[in-house]
Amino acid sequence: MRPDGRDLQQMTDEDSVNWFPHPAPDGRHMxxxxxxxxxxxxxxxxxxxxxxxxxxxxxxxxxxxxxxGQGTINVPCWAPDSARFAYVSYSA
Known part of the structure; x- marks a missing residue:
């Protein structure tokens, strides 16, 4: 979507249920x-x-x-240079 909230577009068409999209700072990946x-x-x-x-x-x-799941990538997780990101994996 645009910064003003217009032009919503679905980006995925998978069978999965997708959450927590995080765009990379350089704008190249999600x-x-x-x-x-x-x-x-x-x-x-x-x-x-x-x-x-x-x-x-x-x-x-x-x-x-x-x-x-909840808590894995809830907060901004990309490094400023878009080369890395952080995430949380839990123990069962």
Whole structure:
């Protein structure tokens, strides 16, 4: 969407339930959390995937599968140079 909230566009068309989109500071990528299809909300303590896609849209790729969910990437997580990001994985 534009900064003023206009022109909303869905970026993904996957069966997963996607949450917490984080655009990279350089504007090239979008990082997000993917829950298995059919999951309601964004609960803690679930098997999820951390996915990366081009910011202009297109195919995403799974970076890692982890035990996480709510709290994994809730806050700004990218390094200022867009080269790295932080996330939280929990123990089952």
């Amino acid at each position: 990082l997000y959390l993917a829950y298995p299809g059919g999951k309601k909300g964004h609960p803690f303590g679930k098997d999820v995937e951390l996915r990366l896609m081009p910011a202009e849209g297109g195919k995403s790729r799974t970076l890692t599968t982890l035990y996480g």
